[in-house]
Amino acid sequence: MLKPLTKEQTDSILRAAAGAFANKGYAHTSVRDIAKSAGVSVGVIYKYYKDKGDLFNSCVIKSLDTLDQVFEAVQSKGRFIMEMAEELITSTQSFARTDPEYFRLYHQITVSGSSLMTPEIAELIEGRTAKLYTGLMQNASETGEIRQDMDPAMIAFLFDNLLMMLHFSYTCGYYENRFKIFCGEDIGSRDEFVKEQLLKFIGGALNGLHTGL
Amino acid sequence: MLKPLTKEQTDSILRAAAGAFANKGYAHTSVRDIAKSAGVSVGVIYKYYKDKGDLFNSCVIKSLDTLDQVFEAVQSKGRFIMEMAEELITSTQSFARTDPEYFRLYHQITVSGSSLMTPEIAELIEGRTAKLYTGLMQNASETGEIRQDMDPAMIAFLFDNLLMMLHFSYTCGYYENRFKIFCGEDIGSRDEFVKEQLLKFIGGALNGLHTGL
Amino acid sequence: MLKPLTKEQTDSILRAAAGAFANKGYAHTSVRDIAKSAGVSVGVIYKYYKDKGDLFNSCVIKSLDTLDQVFEAVQSKGRFIMEMAEELITSTQSFARTDPEYFRLYHQITVSGSSLMTPEIAELIEGRTAKLYTGLMQNASETGEIRQDMDPAMIAFLFDNLLMMLHFSYTCGYYENRFKIFCGEDIGSRDEFVKEQLLKFIGGALNGLHTGL
Amino acid sequence: MLKPLTKEQTDSILRAAAGAFANKGYAHTSVRDIAKSAGVSVGVIYKYYKDKGDLFNSCVIKSLDTLDQVFEAVQSKGRFIMEMAEELITSTQSFARTDPEYFRLYHQITVSGSSLMTPEIAELIEGRTAKLYTGLMQNASETGEIRQDMDPAMIAFLFDNLLMMLHFSYTCGYYENRFKIFCGEDIGSRDEFVKEQLLKFIGGALNGLHTGL
DNA sequence: GATGAATGAGGTTTCATTCAT
DNA sequence: CATGAATGAAACCTCATTCAT
Numbered sequence A, B, C, D: 001m002l003k004p005l006t007k008e009q010t011d012s013i014l015r016a017a018a019g020a021f022a023n024k025g026y027a028h029t030s031v032r033d034i035a036k037s038a039g040v041s042v043g044v045i046y047k048y049y050k051d052k053g054d055l056f057n058s059c060v061i062k063s064l065d066t067l068d069q070v071f072e073a074v075q076s077k078g079r080f081i082m083e084m085a086e087e088l089i090t091s092t093q094s095f096a097r098t099d100p101e102y103f104r105l106y107h108q109i110t111v112s113g114s115s116l117m118t119p120e121i122a123e124l125i126e127g128r129t130a131k132l133y134t135g136l137m138q139n140a141s142e143t144g145e146i147r148q149d150m151d152p153a154m155i156a157f158l159f160d161n162l163l164m165m166l167h168f169s170y171t172c173g174y175y176e177n178r179f180k181i182f183c184g185e186d187i188g189s190r191d192e193f194v195k196e197q198l199l200k201f202i203g204g205a206l207n208g209l210h211t212g213l
Numbered sequence E: 001g002a003t004g005a006a007t008g009a010g011g012t013t014t015c016a017t018t019c020a021t
Numbered sequence F: 001c002a003t004g005a006a007t008g009a010a011a012c013c014t015c016a017t018t019c020a021t
Helices: A007-024 A031-038 A042-048 A052-072 A081-098 A100-108 A119-142 A152-171 A173-183 A185-189 A191-207 B007-024 B031-038 B042-048 B052-072 B081-098 B100-108 B119-142 B152-171 B173-183 B185-189 B191-207 C007-024 C031-038 C042-048 C052-072 C081-098 C100-108 C119-142 C152-171 C173-183 C185-189 C191-207 D007-024 D031-038 D042-048 D052-072 D081-098 D100-108 D119-142 D152-171 D173-183 D185-189 D191-207
Strands: none
Touching: A007 A031, A007 A042, A007 A052, A007 A100, A031 A042, A031 A052, A052 A081, A052 A100, A052 A119, A081 A100, A081 A119, A081 A152, A081 A191, A100 A152, A119 A152, A119 B173, A152 A173, A152 A191, A152 B152, A152 B173, A152 B191, A173 A185, A173 B119, A173 B152, A191 B152, A191 B191, B007 B031, B007 B042, B007 B052, B007 B100, B031 B042, B031 B052, B052 B081, B052 B100, B052 B119, B081 B100, B081 B119, B081 B152, B081 B191, B100 B152, B119 B152, B152 B173, B152 B191, B173 B185, C007 C031, C007 C042, C007 C052, C007 C100, C031 C042, C031 C052, C052 C081, C052 C100, C052 C119, C081 C100, C081 C119, C081 C152, C081 C191, C100 C152, C119 C152, C119 D173, C152 C173, C152 C191, C152 D152, C152 D173, C152 D191, C173 C185, C173 D119, C173 D152, C191 D152, C191 D191, D007 D031, D007 D042, D007 D052, D007 D100, D031 D042, D031 D052, D052 D081, D052 D100, D052 D119, D081 D100, D081 D119, D081 D152, D081 D191, D100 D152, D119 D152, D152 D173, D152 D191, D173 D185
């Protein structure tokens, strides 16, 4: 079959690769297996991607692009932090159900030895989120929406930490298990509960009205 | 040279393997290199460990044993949560300087494809922490030390999430970069600041005296 | 774009292929690159030539046709051997400047593994030269122009050996370097000197008026 | 069979490789085939040689070492050029029968694309011969043993050209065929004749007592 | 029991050749 | 008929594992 790859097929390469990388890790995934599961020949992969690393990177970039859409939907101005937090959590929960690979793939880049694990890539990926969140916290701090006794950057960092762990807890094997161990086998089906609890936790952290301690 | 293996040598294997796995990742670490850097032959490694995966597992188990010591030092009864939190943070910061490999190795088991990434192992590793923290939060909730409108298990989970991210942010490449991007290049030398900020954040989250939401 | 192949294009294939084979060797030359540099599709190459080997053979044949023209210009009857030798050397020097690929390609067929390296091809290529030179030497021997104590065929062979080495020394990488090592870095710009020296050498060899030995 | 390679086996690798490279060329020789024909595993070849190129280089170096022995046997001082020439021819003829691979391998390095085809390697290989022969010609010229109207370096170069072609004509496929075409099918069994003829040719060339030109 | 060289399956990548358009 | 993307065999090379010493 020497007809040009259909859009479906080229998509299928990225989907197969993303799935394999996400689930088995970069090193345990072979290009041959990706080709087979995408229903194409090995050679064609090297027409579209320089090498295995390039294919991996493309998967990650694509997953990040998609993840970005989640956040962009939330960035509308003039909203309260906690409203945005709620939406972020809702999005995460729903997205984790429909496209878990994207979060899993994002997790892969945190792994040592990944070709993407460079400061430059980290800057590229985290830089925007960091600026965005820090800016939001800055504003919210100035308007008195949140506590003023903390560094906005640190608040942003810790806030993002909680969201990141939520991503992983819904999609990445080990974290999923851990989630259940902490919160019960059925935690995966109690989205409303999780959201409500996390919002309370974040609310307290951001508000900071606490005695002494 | 047919000398029997000394205790030092068996330790040395585990130490060499742990270091290599932690820093280069499972796939990029070769049994041969471990043997060389441990000063033993490849053969003895296969005498003590079924295969490369088994050796990796043993490293992780050992690293967890060591990490446990950090927590045990904190588990003394009758202390305030926030006191313990402070000590956990301090320990993490100091331990991340002296033995980063242990945290890095711990991070490795969260990676898909790791042979350790099974529910059983997760239970083994996280079970104790989950019970311990949940129990502590339960007590603290009952004594009014912390808020009573949240599920102790969820509090424990989110509390541990923050600590886990702190571990990684101090020791694991990508997270280290991300830490700097959010909080500045010099964040690695501002331990007191980080501790103080994190305690404020946790304090607010646990106390939860806030208005709205 | 389904345009029929013009004469220019077929020429262009052969020229591109010859250049690539000559300079990079058979194995390092890809059909795809030839097609690209000839401005045609891969498919048409396989329409005109059975396979890569066939294309190579055609290039060689063509280069030999061209080289033959050099010799034909010299074959006019009734001339002295040494006059012809001088012209052959001059032609070689000038041709090596303008079309080095032809000599390089000729060199390629001497390489083991070339599909052209068969007795039949050798006969085709060398047969004519051998007959021509041997005949010339035979005549020159009979007229007393050259020594009579040697086999004309051997003289022809050794004479051609010297010319062949001259070809290679002017055009083929390794031989070019060797030429410089023996005769100095600037030997490539001393054509008159080389010609004069080679003529003296050949002159002595053909004349053979020497004492004893 | 995991016992260390015997001397015979390691020798066999080099012999198998040399044979294959010499006869099929670098590009057409696969490491797997070499391993098979040497009766060892693929892996072991990469223990002894960094990569395929390194193996090739080692074969060439070894062949040059061996070829050098032929020349060293002739370098004794105070001998007449023509005596040495005779011995060089005799050696070449006998060596071409016993170890044709060495000459064939030498021929391979003249091929474009060979990793050994660099100016440095050429200098290494040809430099010594060039110096040696030029020196000999210089002396012979000063003592009046050979003509004084030619550049010693050019004489050395042309002299070596004739010997090189003799090597190839006895061992390298295409040149063997060409030899037969020029001098008859049975030329391979007329060593005495060839030697005598070549000596006459060289004698005349070196002596140069001729009229015209 | 310890050794470490040898094994060989399996990984990534290239490219001559085919054939649907 | 020309096109050139797709094919997939086969190349190089690595390294987990074995086993003769």
